[in-house]
Amino acid sequence: MANLIARRAAQMLLIMLTVSLLLFAIFDSDQFRRKVAVAELGGFGVATLSDADYQDWLQKKGLNRPFLARYGEWLGAVVHGDLGRSLEKDIPVSTLLKESLANTAVLALFVFLIMIPVALTLGVLAGMNEGSTLDRIISFTAVMTTSIPQIATAVLLTVALSLGLGWVPTKSAMTDGWSFRELVLPLLTLLLYEVGYLTRMTRAAMSDVMGSDYIRTAILKGLPYWRVIVRHALRNALIVPVTLIFLELNGLLSQVVVIEVFFQYGGFGRMLFDAANFGDLQVLEAATLVAVCVAVLSQLLSDAAYAALNPRVRFT
Amino acid sequence: MNVRVAGLLALIWVPLVVYVMFRPFLGALGSYLLLPAIPAVILLYVTAVHRWRESWMALLGVTLVCFWLLMAVSAPFLPLPDPNKPIAPYLAPGSIRNGVEFLLGSDMRGRDVLARDLWGCQRVLVWGVTATAVAYAVGGGFGLIGGYLGGWWDEIVSFGGNVLLSFPVMVLFILVLNLFGQSGFNIIIAVTCSSAPVIMRIVRGLALDAKSRDYILAAQTRGEHPLWIILVEMLPNVRAPIIVDACLRLGYTTVAITTLTFLGLGLQPPDPDWGLMIKEAATAAMLWKYSYMLIVPALSVSSLILGFNLIADGLREMSLRD
Numbered sequence: 001m002a003n004l005i006a007r008r009a010a011q012m013l014l015i016m017l018t019v020s021l022l023l024f025a026i027f028d029s030d031q032f033r034r035k036v037a038v039a040e041l042g043g044f045g046v047a048t049l050s051d052a053d054y055q056d057w058l059q060k061k062g063l064n065r066p067f068l069a070r071y072g073e074w075l076g077a078v079v080h081g082d083l084g085r086s087l088e089k090d091i092p093v094s095t096l097l098k099e100s101l102a103n104t105a106v107l108a109l110f111v112f113l114i115m116i117p118v119a120l121t122l123g124v125l126a127g128m129n130e131g132s133t134l135d136r137i138i139s140f141t142a143v144m145t146t147s148i149p150q151i152a153t154a155v156l157l158t159v160a161l162s163l164g165l166g167w168v169p170t171k172s173a174m175t176d177g178w179s180f181r182e183l184v185l186p187l188l189t190l191l192l193y194e195v196g197y198l199t200r201m202t203r204a205a206m207s208d209v210m211g212s213d214y215i216r217t218a219i220l221k222g223l224p225y226w227r228v229i230v231r232h233a234l235r236n237a238l239i240v241p242v243t244l245i246f247l248e249l250n251g252l253l254s255q256v257v258v259i260e261v262f263f264q265y266g267g268f269g270r271m272l273f274d275a276a277n278f279g280d281l282q283v284l285e286a287a288t289l290v291a292v293c294v295a296v297l298s299q300l301l302s303d304a305a306y307a308a309l310n311p312r313v314r315f316t
Numbered sequence: 317m318n319v320r321v322a323g324l325l326a327l328i329w330v331p332l333v334v335y336v337m338f339r340p341f342l343g344a345l346g347s348y349l350l351l352p353a354i355p356a357v358i359l360l361y362v363t364a365v366h367r368w369r370e371s372w373m374a375l376l377g378v379t380l381v382c383f384w385l386l387m388a389v390s391a392p393f394l395p396l397p398d399p400n401k402p403i404a405p406y407l408a409p410g411s412i413r414n415g416v417e418f419l420l421g422s423d424m425r426g427r428d429v430l431a432r433d434l435w436g437c438q439r440v441l442v443w444g445v446t447a448t449a450v451a452y453a454v455g456g457g458f459g460l461i462g463g464y465l466g467g468w469w470d471e472i473v474s475f476g477g478n479v480l481l482s483f484p485v486m487v488l489f490i491l492v493l494n495l496f497g498q499s500g501f502n503i504i505i506a507v508t509c510s511s512a513p514v515i516m517r518i519v520r521g522l523a524l525d526a527k528s529r530d531y532i533l534a535a536q537t538r539g540e541h542p543l544w545i546i547l548v549e550m551l552p553n554v555r556a557p558i559i560v561d562a563c564l565r566l567g568y569t570t571v572a573i574t575t576l577t578f579l580g581l582g583l584q585p586p587d588p589d590w591g592l593m594i595k596e597a598a599t600a601a602m603l604w605k606y607s608y609m610l611i612v613p614a615l616s617v618s619s620l621i622l623g624f625n626l627i628a629d630g631l632r633e634m635s636l637r638d
Contacts, residue, residue: 015482022479026491035494143373143629147622149571151578152614155594159611163604170602257486258575262598269486273579276490284487291484 001307005300012296019292020285021071027281028067033058036087036279061087074285084282088274093286096271101290103174104260104267107183108252111190112245119195120241123202127237128229130207139203145196150255154189154262161185172263186263190255194248201244206237239309246302250295321363327356329445332389336442337500347392354393357386374630380623384616388438399435399588402426406601409608423593423609424600432588433612437620439589443500444570447507451569452562454508455515460546462516463523474520477513485510489572493581503582507569518561522554529553556635563628567621574617590617 026032037046037057049057058064077084083093126138148156162170162185172182209215210233218228257269264270268287275283331349339346361382368374397403397416404413405426411418420429462473480488492506523546526532531553535545576582577591578598585592590613597609 011478015479018479019482023491026495029495031495143625144622147567147625148618149574149621151571151575151591151594152618155598155610155614158602159604159607163602163607254485257484258579261579272484272487273490276487276494279494288483288487291487292482295482 001304004303008296008300012292015296016289016292019288020075023281023285023288024067024071024074027279027284032279033063036061036063039088039278074282078289083286086275086280086283088278088280088283093282096283097286097290100266100268100271103265104253104256104269107186107190107256107265107267108249110183110187111194111252112248114187114191115194115198115248116245119198120202120238122195123199123241124206124229124234124237126199127203127206127208127210128233130210135203138199142196142199142203145192146200148192150189150193150258151262153192154185154259157185157188161188170263172265174266182265186259186265189259189263190252193255194252198241198244198248202237202241205240206233209233209237235309239306242309243302243306246298246305249298249301253291253294321360324356324360324363328353328360328385328389332438333442333446336438350389350392353389354386357382357389360385368630368634371630371634373626373633377623377626377628377630380619381627384437384441384620384623387434388441391435391438394434396431396434397428399427399431400586403428406606408605420612421608423597424606425596427588429593429609429612432593433590433616436588436590436593436613437616439500439583439587440570440573440617440620443503443583444566444573447504447573448511448562448566448569450504451508451511451565452515452558455512456519456558458512459516459519460523460550463520464527464542464546464550470520473516477516480509480513485572489576490581493576498581498584500583503573503576506576507572510572511565511569515561515565519554519558522557523550526550526553560628560631560635563624563631567624567628570617570621570624590614 034046037049037054041049041057046054055064062070074084083097085091086093086096089096122138122142126135129135145153158170161167168181168184170185172186174182215228215233218232219225223232253268255269256267257273259265260267260270261273268290271283272287272291274280275287331353335342335346335349342349361378364378364382365375368378397418403416403426404422405424407413407418407422407426409419409421409429411421413422416428418428418430420433422428423432458473458477462470483491488510489506492509493502496502496505527550532545532549535549540549573582574589574591574594577589578595580595582591583589593613594610597606597613601609
């Protein structure tokens with residue numbers, strides 16, 4: 001296990017270095033510098049700017065030095081825990097990052113709290129009797145909810161719950177402090193997809209186990225049905241879904257972008273989108289590092305859960 | 317995939333791609349290009365229904381997809397108002413103005429929602445399928461190279477894939493579209509950057525598996541060229557799982573294109589597009605009265621993606637049964 005962690009950590013560092021260097025290189029192009037200038041000074045301001053003034057502006061922002069030098073400086077600062085300042089909002093990146101991550105974490109927490117019991121129950125119920133009416137209903141609903149793109153789910157839910165019934169506000173900007181009612185729409189949008197996905201995976205694993213020989217033996221030797229399910233089938237059937245739940249941590253991080261932009265929720269995805277659009281390199285770098293970290297960690301957690309649950313697997 | 321199906325697909329695809337990508341150069345005669353594609357879609361549908369009749373999931377899926385295909389190729393011939401022409405804004409569904417009936421109403425600029433919706437599937441289908449095909453060519457190529465050649469090739473290809481995969485997808489899209497400009501062709505690049513690594517992993521795994529089979533060994537012993545072995549021996553044998561994955565990926569790509577257009581990064585106005593319709597309605601008409609402007613494109617894009625996913629599920633089910 002320690003070996004595995006060390007290897008993954010080394011891999012993560014290598015990828016982080018490559019990705020951050022790539023980002024600096026991409027944002028070194030004149031196109032992106034102009035974009036930052038336009039975003040800060042306005043399109044008209046940049047168009048009327050003389051060349052010398054533009055150079056001055058670059059000098060002031062520190063954008064005219066070779067990107068390798070800036071990269072080295074940034075890397076040194078990051079190692080000391082300083083993520084730099086946001087070009088767009090002029091506040092420390094760490095403050096911005098902390099705030100948006102906290103908002104997304106709240107959203108993710110609710111998603112996981114509801115998704116895990118609901119999806120596992122539905123998936124097990126469907127997989128227990130493959131081909132039954134209940135299975136057909138659950139399976140088809142799950143295919144439906146995973147097929148509808150989140151942008152469409154967001155639209156349809158807004159129309160139904162907010163415009164039609166007026167139960168919840170259309171936007172979740174949380175301008176008057178935190179409120180659960182504003183969280184409902186983004187939460188439901190995420191849940192419809194996530195629950196459907198996990199249900200399908202659980203059903204597949206469960207129906208696989210139910211067809212195996214040892215379950216047939218357990219039923220034939222006269223054990224009560226519920227006991228076969230709980231003691232024999234579930235333990236094996238839930239291995240894959242549990243590992244998937246950890247992987248969803250990473251999936252969630254890129255899915256929230258659309259939802260947070262649509263509902264104007266101030267989370268990680270929205271910060272990422274704004275930063276990438278503005279050309280806010282420091283914020284983008286920090287966000288990407290967080291994303292890489294989450295990707296590698298969720299992979300590691302899922303592998304660890306797999307090893308813990310499945311006694312046949314040992315990592316060397 | 318036999319010759320007939322491939323021929324039909326080409327007969328639909330080539331005119332549609334030419335029509336959507338190069339319409340300004342074609343002039344008024346352009347729409348006649350699409351005429352032969354209409355019977356081709358119907359023939360394709362009949363063939364698919366006949367072959368997949370045992371799976372109701374695949375049947376429902378192919379019905380949805382073929383419906384949109386038919387709408388895409390026959391949009392110029394349908395008795396619809398011009399999708400880009402403003403007539404009268406904010407008309408409720410079913411109202412008649414100037415002798416034109418607006419079955420699904422008109423949007424905030426006065427354009428017919430039904431016409432925009434039916435025309436909108438052209439862009440999504442053409443760019444979505446083209447982007448998926450390019451992603452498959454690139455990802456599949458690298459996957460076969462990495463899996464078959466192994467060693468350093470494999471290390472380099474896999475690391476490149478891991479780097480691309482570790483970017484959050486949206487950052488990758490925004491970077492590519494800002495770097496190269498926002499157009500359909502650059503959506504292809506963006507989708508390729510995000511899908512090709514995943515495809516590469518799948519194909520690489522399949523190739524690794526196929527490599528140890530006897531028929532590959534036999535070909536190597538005969539002294540065949542590696543390129544011949546990859547293309548002629550290996551590719552046809554790893555085909556089945558790839559087709560299922562391709563159907564799923566068509567769905568993902570459609571989602572990506574619609575989402576990008578909604579975020580204002582993808583295909584540009586004024587031509588109709590589902591993501592664009594949602595975007596415009598979401599900024600201008602967030603009222604229950606005008607919710608048809610939001611619901612129509614949302615349901616359309618959902619039905620197309622549901623179609624792709626049902627085909628993938630049905631195919632997987634059928635392959636498990638055999």
